[in-house]
Amino acid sequence: MNRVKITEYLDIEFDDESWVCNRCGWNLGPARENYKKGCLVYPRDPREVYPQVTAADLTFAPDPNWCKILEYYCPSCGIMLECEALPPGHPITHDLQIDIDDLKSKHGFSQPLTSADASQR
């Protein structure tokens, strides 16, 4: 197991180059791709997070027609790994696109690529 921390909840495992939930060890898919692809997603109505104070046009909570909060959960333990506020339908952000080769070399895992390795990547 050769893991490094990437965020509060996400590690990268160098052995199989995957994203891993550090709360439960679940594999969230290839580290060279968007970890969100391995998550469950839920579009939260912001009025469930922020109390409404009035029934007026501006309720004090974000306007659900303008804003949803996308919540990304670990499919195994249910931790909320990340969330983002987006207008409904706005493209989802690929927030972490880390150069895995550079990451490996920074953590002392840089071995020259064999052709077999390279074809797998």
Place this chain on the structure above:
Amino acid sequence: MPVDLELVKEGRFKPEPPTAEELAAMSKLDRVDYSIYTMRVELACRESREVLQKLGISTLIRAGDTAHGVYTANGDLSIAEVGTYLHVVTGIIPIKFVLKHYLDDPMVGVKDGDIFFCNEAVYGGIHNPDMITFMPIYWAGRIIAWVASASHEPETGATEPGGMPSTARSRYDEGLKVPPIKIGEQFKLKSDIIELFENNVRYPLMMTNDLAARVAACLTLRKRILEIVEKKGAEFVLGTLRKMIIDTAESVKERISKIPDGTYRHVAFLDTVGFGEGLLRLPISLTKKKDRMVFDLTHASPQTPGPYNSFEHTVEAVFASLVFQYLLSDVPASSGCLVPFEFKTTPGSCLNAKQDAAVSHVVYLLPVVISALQILFIKALYNVSEYRKEEYLALPLNGGLRALGVSGKNQWGKEVTTHLIAIGNSRGGGARFSRDGVDSAGFWYCGYAEAADCEQDESAYPVLTVWRSFTPDGGGPGKYRGGTGVSFGYMIHNSETISLTTIGVGQRFPVAHGVFGGYPAGTRPVVTVDDASSLYSTDSKVPTSDTSLVRLIRQDAGIRIQPNSTPTRAIRKGGLVAQCSGGGGGYGDPIERDPNLVLRDVETGRVSKWAAENVYMVVFEQDGLHIDGKATEERRKIERLERRKRGTPFESFEREWNKLRPPDTALRFYGEWPVPFPV
């Protein structure tokens, strides 16, 4: 003379290469002397800030929203000291403009004792309320350095009082705009220039007083620099001022080179363009390779028809004021900090507007952009163990800025115009790696700034502070929550009628985002009541926050719940206005928050019981005063199960999600929908 575009394009805040003379001077510097005198120069800047703060009238000067800097002979910033660093970054171009165009112009020229001024964004400034005064320092007949003192003046003679008109449609609505100009000779201000400035603004006394105060601050700084020259020689000062810049550049390169290479992305949105509501998209991608970073902002919404626009160089200047306070708080705040960074913007977008654009709300637009950048830094830095601590993994102060301005006759019969700056300067702090954000942390641009005392506002302006209270649920929920921010209530007092202006963002779309599962801070409108005097003249329950006001007020009292940016209007004695400073974003999944911290927050009014139960998922005992630990653990376990049930696998989710679209009313200033990230 047409504007010199060479001086305002991207990258012009970066330092120029050292001259042969500076290199020679640097090679002779003694390490110990250098470090002692670097501190000496920094302290001199701090002293000149004290001078300005004590002599100034503007509420922003008094709160510390000022900046003082020392520049090399050719106008590169060597060091700036606490306050709003942004102001001195934007001194660079005006100084270079004077050197390039006026030094050899016999009708202008530059001499010892000359005093210069600039408040024009097109010439390297920010927006016209930000006024900078600068002076050359001569020694043995030649310029060896420059000093500057800058501050925000809440009045410029614009179409609305206060210098930041929500209704501005072009630069010609924004009032007095002065390119770099000589305003004094032989260390004295020129009377004809003072007359010109006073003739253009609603609060002439403040204009002239603060102009003179900035000159006093410059003279203080100049005197201290000359003392060093007398003691250590001019060559020592030349070498020291250049070395500070080179040291900062080396230091920032070294710090960012430890971050894993890659591309990091975030997208922020604004919900106003000033005169009306609408979404603006502000996507940022940060690409880091070795010791360089490129920020791609090319997909921002088009230039707006209101004042929410920025020039290309302003983005870079605001970024500098972030890195000075965040990544580089322990090295000289010099223009060396910008060396490794490159900014890409699209001409004609709201981040690279045309010269005739209105830009007075640029200071509300850019904190949202640069706050998103700070989130990218947090994501990029987390992997590096030495950065995994609260100084680095800290969300910004709430960057959804808001302000409240009043203008008219005060209780002493004098015409005044100001912003009640406490709202700006009591933003909720962002949550951090190991603790909550500060509830009232400071000004986004200036951690040092203070919220003015109620008495200070009340003694000069016709208002009564009816409450200041921490905003319940104002901070973004998280394992560590954002600071709450503060709710302010002001009643118009001792004046029949005044003009009221409110400015700001964040009533429909959250602007202070969270990280790692922490939620953004919530939204907040402005509330005004035409006549609230009855509320405070009876024994009934008195409102102590905007939410309690909305609950207690009679509907016939003339209540309005409005966007933060609302055009200036008259409000009469007894009228009330409530605005919130805004909270910081949350860090981590809220259901990982220590239940005892949730209880403390409920007890102190920072979090409502509703949010404790529904967002933090804690269960109270029957008495409602204690947390039931076991039941809370169980409740949170069930929530994790429920998330797994209600969540959809990414690919099928994305397919359906991409079919959605906000209403057309939300997209009127947005540009093409949707625009994906640059790949």
